[in-house]
Amino acid sequence: xxxxxxxxxxxxxxxxxxxxxxxxxxxxxxxxxxxxxxxxxxxxxxxxxxxxxxxxxxxxxxxxxxxxxxxxxxxxxxxxxxxxxxxxxxxxxxxxxxxxxxxxxxxxxxxxxxxxxxxxxxxxxxxxxxxxxxxxxxxxxxxxxxxxxxxxxxxxxxxxxxxxxxxxxxxxxxxxxxxxxxxxxxxxxxxxxxxxxxxxxxxxxxxxxxxxxxxxxxxxxxxxxxxxxxxxxxxxxxx
Numbered sequence: 386x387x388x389x390x391x392x393x394x395x396x397x398x399x400x401x402x403x404x405x406x407x408x409x410x411x412x413x414x415x416x417x418x419x420x421x422x423x424x425x426x427x428x429x430x431x432x433x434x435x436x437x438x439x440x441x442x443x444x445x446x447x448x449x450x451x452x453x454x455x456x457x458x459x460x461x462x463x464x465x466x467x468x469x470x471x472x473x474x475x476x477x478x479x480x481x482x483x484x485x486x487x488x489x490x491x492x493x494x495x496x497x498x499x500x501x502x503x504x505x506x507x508x509x510x511x512x513x514x515x516x517x518x519x520x521x522x523x524x525x526x527x528x529x530x531x532x533x534x535x536x537x538x539x540x541x542x543x544x545x546x547x548x549x550x551x552x553x554x555x556x557x558x559x560x561x562x563x564x565x566x567x568x569x570x571x572x573x574x575x576x577x578x579x580x581x582x583x584x585x586x587x588x589x590x591x592x593x594x595x596x597x598x599x600x601x602x603x604x605x606x607x608x609x610x611x612x613x614x615x616x617x618x619x620x621x622x623x624x
Contacts, residue, residue, distance in 0.1 A: 430503045434511045435556040435580040437494040438518045442576060443550045445487035445522030446529060450543035452479055453530040457539060466616050483526070484519050491515060507583065514579050517590055517597075521575035524601035531607035535615060546574075555580040575600065 456462045465475050491511075499508050529542035551557070553570055555577035563571050571577040575597035582588040 430498070430507055431583045431585070432557055433498055434495070434503065434507050435554070435583045436551070437491055437498065438511055438514060438580060438583075439551055439554040439556040439576060440494070441487040441491040441515075442518050442522040442525075442554070443547045444490055445483050445519065446526040446550075447543055447547050448483040448486055449479060449523070449526030450529050450533075450540060452483065453534075454539040457534070462534070463615065466612055480523055484523065487519060487522060488515070491518070510583060514582070514590075517579050517593055518576070521579075521593060521597045521600075524575065524597040524604065528600045528604035528607065531604045531611055534607070534611040550574075550576075553577065555584075559584040559586040561586060572596075573599075 453462070456465070465472055495508055495511055499505065525546055526543070529546060530539075532542045533539045552567070553574040553576070555563075555571060559581035560568065560571055560577040561581070563577075572592075573596055575593040578586075578589040578593045582590075
C-alpha cells in the first residue's frame with residue numbers, strides 16, 4: 386500500500402495535491418463549460434458536472450499507469466510474478482489507492498459545484514454515476530498498463546486515452562450529437578453513455594458497464610500473455 390501511494394507523484398505534498406485535485410480540474414471545467422456554452426444552448430452546469438466525472442476517470446487511468454510504471458522501474462513487477470501471477474493484495478492496493486484519489490477529486494469538485502449553485506438533482510445524478518466512472522477508469526487503466534508492459538514507452542496507451550478522453554467522453558455534448566466519424570470511438574469509450582445522461586439523454590448504464598468489462602477482459606488477456614513473456618525473459622537472464 387505504501388509503495389503504491391509513493392509511486393503516485395501528485396500525492397507527494399500539499400502543493401501537488403492542490404494542483405491535481407483543484408487547479409487542473411477547475412481549469413478543465415471552466416474550459417469545457419465555456420466551449421459548451423458556445424456550442425449548445427443548454428445550461429453549463431451539466432457540462433461542468435460531466436467534466437468533473439471525466440477528470441476523475443482520466444486521473445484514475447493515468448495514476449494506475451504511473452504506479453505500475455514505477456513498479457517496473459524498481460523490478461517490483463518481476464518480484465510480484467515470482468510470488469504468484471494473481472496477487473489480490475498487489476492489485477487490490479493499486480485499485481484502492483488510485484480509486485480513492487479519483488474519488489477524492491470527484492467529491493471535492495462536486496462539492497464546489499454545489500456551493501457555486503449547481504442544481505442538487507444534477508449533483509445527485511453525478512454521484513449515482515460515480516461507481517460506473519470508477520469501474521471504467523479501472524478497466525481502461527488496467528488495459529493501458531498491461532498493453533504497454535515491457536514497452537519502451539509505458540505511457541503510450543494511457544497518454545492516448547488521457548489526451549482524447551474529454552473528446553470521447555461525452556462531457557461537452559451527448560453521444561447522439563457526435564459527428565458520425567467520432568461516434569463509434571466515443572461509443573466504445575465507457576463514459577459517453579453515462580455522461581450523456583447528465584445532458585438529458587436516456588440513461589444507458591448497461592452499455593458502458595459492458596464496454597468497461599470488455600476493456601477489462603482485454604487487459605486480463607494482455608496480462609496473461611505479458612506475464613509469460615516477462616517470466617521467460619527473467620529465467621533466461623538468470624541463466
